[in-house]
Structures are given as C-alpha cells and as structure tokens.
Amino acid sequence: MSCSHEAHGHDHDHNHSHDAPLESSPLDSLYSQIDTPNVTALNAEGGGENGQRVIKSWEMRDDESLWCESDVDDELIIKIPFTSSVSLRSITLKAGPSGRTPREMHLFRDQPGLDFSDASSSTPTQAFDVVPVREGVEYQVKAAKFNGLTSLTLFFPGNSSGGDEETTRIYYVGLRGTFQSLPNRPGVIVYESAARPTDHKVDGATSGQTFRPGY
Numbered sequence: 001m002s003c004s005h006e007a008h009g010h011d012h013d014h015n016h017s018h019d020a021p022l023e024s025s026p027l028d029s030l031y032s033q034i035d036t037p038n039v040t041a042l043n044a045e046g047g048g049e050n051g052q053r054v055i056k057s058w059e060m061r062d063d064e065s066l067w068c069e070s071d072v073d074d075e076l077i078i079k080i081p082f083t084s085s086v087s088l089r090s091i092t093l094k095a096g097p098s099g100r101t102p103r104e105m106h107l108f109r110d111q112p113g114l115d116f117s118d119a120s121s122s123t124p125t126q127a128f129d130v131v132p133v134r135e136g137v138e139y140q141v142k143a144a145k146f147n148g149l150t151s152l153t154l155f156f157p158g159n160s161s162g163g164d165e166e167t168t169r170i171y172y173v174g175l176r177g178t179f180q181s182l183p184n185r186p187g188v189i190v191y192e193s194a195a196r197p198t199d200h201k202v203d204g205a206t207s208g209q210t211f212r213p214g215y
Helices: 048-054 116-121
Strands: 040-042 076-095 104-109 126-129 137-140 149-156 169-181 210-213
Touching (some): 040 048, 048 076, 048 169, 149 169
Antiparallel strands (some): 076 137, 076 169, 104 126, 137 210
C-alpha cells in the first residue's frame, strides 16, 4: 500500500502547489535520456565524475553501494545533461544517512555552467525542502517551468544536521517525464517514454511543492 504526503512552501511568487502526487512507475523514466558520461558534480569527493554514481536505472534505485558525497563542506552541485529535449514531471531523491541528507534541493533549468556563486545568488527554477527520510522521495515539479530541457542542475546548499555533519550524501536521482529527439540528433519523436566550492550559502524560501515516497 502506498501513501501520499503533501507539503507546502513558497517560491519567489509566493504560490502554493496543490498538484496530486504522481503514481510511482518506471514507465516514464527519463533514465535513458540522461547523458550519463557527461554528468558531473562540483565539490564531490573523489572528483566530478562521481556525480554519475547517482544516475541509476529503476531496478538499481535502492542500491546503496554507490553514492556521491560532498567534499570540503556540505554544499553539492550535480549537473545532468540530456541527449533529447526533456519535459520533466518529477524528480526522485534518495539521500542520507541522517544528518547527511540535504535540507533543500534547488533546481535550475538549462544552466550547465552554473557554479556555487551563481547558485547562491540566483533564483532557482524551483526549490524543495527535502524530506528527512532514508528512502527515495518523489517531488513533483511545476511542469510548465520544465518543458524543453536540455540540462538540469541540482544545487544542495547544505545538509540537515545543523552543523553536526560536514558532508551531504546522495544515493539516487530519478527523473520522470517525456522527451523528444533534438533536431540535430538522429531518431524519432517519442512521447510518454518508457569544481571548486565557495562559502556561499542560500537563505531563500523554497517553492510550493508536492512530494511522495517513490522513485
């Protein structure tokens, strides 16, 4: 039996989201549309390529043998390019343990050059308060803001420990939505398809959000 949860925050327009949670399913996973070899992370322990560790298939969503963890502090950026034009519906995040869970997740569309200074001083396309649980939680985005993406950048401005833990750890990032082939890439149109950290911190409010346990 699945249960749904809804939480509300504020975005910069002070709008609330009351969208119904999505049904968890692998059928509209965007995993195959992620340019995984070019996924990278800033301030990642072991190097930027370790950002690729969080890009896992539906079947591997519960695997905790691979993760991406921040290095010198608890800030982390993960940059996800796509091989097609993506319309995002939701993002599932699995993180932890305990205080290493990020307190917020800020999403930026089509800003592949974003660094910590930019992320700290810019308004995200949408932001979420992260649910402090170990299992994966699915966050429903405002779909109108995430149509026609070629890349998605995730900024985690700190963890939930209140200073007790020095790092942030991410196990899994799952994306759901639809996609179209880019004009300069071969293929057919498909619908409903199966760094150097700084000390900048973000104090902005998070946007209206809907989330549920899911993948």
